[in-house]
Amino acid sequence: MILALVVRVCRAWWRSRVGRWATVGVVWLMWFDHSSNSGRLLLMLLAVIGVGIAVWRRCGDKGCGAALVRGWWHRRLWRENAGPLGLAGPDGQAGRVVSVVGDEWGTTSTYRLWPGQGPAAFEARAVELAHAMGVLTARVSSPGPGLVMVRYLTGDPLGAVSLRPWPLMSVARWQLGDAVPSGVGEDGRVVTVALWSSSVLLAGSPGSGKSATMWLLVLAAMLDPSVRLMAVDLKGGVELGLVASRAERLATTLDDAVAVIDDALVEVSGRYGVLRERGLRKVESGDPSMPPLVVVIDELAELTGTGSKESKAAGESLRRLVATGRAAGVTVIAATQKPSSDVVPTGLRDLFATRIGLRCGMRGQAETIAPEIAGELTKIPASQPGTAYVVDEGGSWQRFRAWYLTDDMVRQVASAAEAARS
Numbered sequence: 176m177i178l179a180l181v182v183r184v185c186r187a188w189w190r191s192r193v194g195r196w197a198t199v200g201v202v203w204l205m206w207f208d209h210s211s212n213s214g215r216l217l218l219m220l221l222a223v224i225g226v227g228i229a230v231w232r233r234c235g236d237k238g239c240g241a242a243l244v245r246g247w248w249h250r251r252l253w254r255e256n257a258g259p260l261g262l263a264g265p266d267g268q269a270g271r272v273v274s275v276v277g278d279e280w281g282t283t284s285t286y287r288l289w290p291g292q293g294p295a296a297f298e299a300r301a302v303e304l305a306h307a308m309g310v311l312t313a314r315v316s317s318p319g320p321g322l323v324m325v326r327y328l329t330g331d332p333l334g335a336v337s338l339r340p341w342p343l344m345s346v347a348r349w350q351l352g353d354a355v356p357s358g359v360g361e362d363g364r365v366v367t368v369a370l371w372s373s374s375v376l377l378a379g380s381p382g383s384g385k386s387a388t389m390w391l392l393v394l395a396a397m398l399d400p401s402v403r404l405m406a407v408d409l410k411g412g413v414e415l416g417l418v419a420s421r422a423e424r425l426a427t428t429l430d431d432a433v434a435v436i437d438d439a440l441v442e443v444s445g446r447y448g449v450l451r452e453r454g455l456r457k458v459e460s461g462d463p464s465m466p467p468l469v470v471v472i473d474e475l476a477e478l479t480g481t482g483s484k485e486s487k488a489a490g491e492s493l494r495r496l497v498a499t500g501r502a503a504g505v506t507v508i509a510a511t512q513k514p515s516s517d518v519v520p521t522g523l524r525d526l527f528a529t530r531i532g533l534r535c536g537m538r539g540q541a542e543t544i545a546p547e548i549a550g551e552l553t554k555i556p557a558s559q560p561g562t563a564y565v566v567d568e569g570g571s572w573q574r575f576r577a578w579y580l581t582d583d584m585v586r587q588v589a590s591a592a593e594a595a596r597s
């Protein structure tokens with residue numbers, strides 16, 4: 176209590192111009208007053224405390240003392256701000272702080288909710304909460320019933336590109352049934368994307384990192400020798416040309432693309448016939464008679480959004496493929512730099528089990544791909560390509576930075592995939 180008061184008075188003092196100059200004057204006098212050593216001693220003590228606080232803020236929660244100070248400081252701020260932010264209980268009391276854990280990017284705090292209060296109340300005040308706690312961003316989630324967790328970020332952990340190599344960079348083969356390591360989340364954990372019987376839509380402005388992120392998924396699929404691959408690249412094959420030798424089809428024109436999707440639909444209907452005969456409802460992972468079929472489409476707008484009759488028909492075929500392919504072991508991975516409702520109508524978007532939203536220049540486009548986090552997609556800086564939000568069917572989302580493979584790395588994995596087949 177007293178310490179908090181002292182900190183507050185010191186802060187106000189330092190913020191005023193008179194206070195700053197007076198402090199400089201006193202420091203100067205204390206240091207050069209040769210008659211007293213105690214002045215220098217006091218100054219040194221203050222300097223040690225200052226450096227200690229700075230080190231603690233930089234190093235995060237690496238020591239017991241730091242954890243104690245951090246916990247105390249956090250609880251104090253929380254008690255002070257919960258009421259004004261409308262997050263306190265009925266009698267104006269702040270909710271119990273269950274834990275406060277620090278790391279190099281900030282603090283994660285868990286609070287007990289009051290009866291009748293939900294995480295939504297915190298989400299609605301996330302911006303104000305961040306200001307009150309003196310951090311850049313506050314992200315709200317719920318770790319369990321009656322609890323709300325707020326991640327207070329003092330910096331952006333995704334600002335720096337991951338130096339860790341992509342985990343599949345050096346594997347000889349991969350199984351499509353295993354989720355693909357695709358990037359690193361804000362908590363430093365690997366974020367994975369499931370591909371088996373699960374379609375993925377990637378969307379974002381030009382240069383946001385769609386193709387680079389898509390390559391991670393395509394290469395993982397290629398590393399499974401049993402996977403059948405079909406590719407549609409309506410940018411003339413420049414992006415997906417590298418899969419030409421591995422893919423059984425590579426379409427570079429609208430007509431070819433329509434033919435590829437129709438072929439995939441024929442395959443799906445054949446598989447449904449087999450499933451009916453066998454009395455099964457879906458293809459089991461690892462069934463050699465119906466290997467996973469992966470259809471990759473780079474630049475969906477060229478396929479479904481040109482406005483022509485063929486384009487509309489292609490959109491409808493794609494919708495059927497994504498809808499019916501799931502039980503038939505078909506995965507569609509599609510990317511678009513124009514996530515507008517004519518390219519990805521809601522009826523098509525909602526069929527994708529996983530949506531990966533990268534930086535979107537316009538709010539409307541972000542709304543099309545992931546209305547839940549549209550605002551966040553527009554905030555991703557252009558200087559951070561590959562930063563994305565992955566949204567699953569349940570609507571829960573995670574922010575991450577995708578691994579980036581240079582063209583040489585892509586070639587290296589592609590040849591490993593070739594070797595795995597021979």
Ligand SMILES: Nc1ncnc2c1ncn2[C@@H]1O[C@H](COP(=O)(O)OP(=O)(O)OP(=O)(O)O)[C@@H](O)[C@H]1O
Nearest residue numbers: 380381382383384385386387512560561577578579
């Ligand atoms: N995860 C990442 N980390 C760092 N840099 C990245 C990452 N992903 C992409 N980049 C950089 O951004 C550039 C553009 O990436 P990419 O081609 O994947 O974007 P795109 O969204 O597919 O663009 P377009 O819409 O023009 O096809 C890459 O050449 C690379 O320099």
Ligand SMILES: [Mg+2]
Nearest residue numbers: 385386387414
């Ligand atoms: Mg691209």
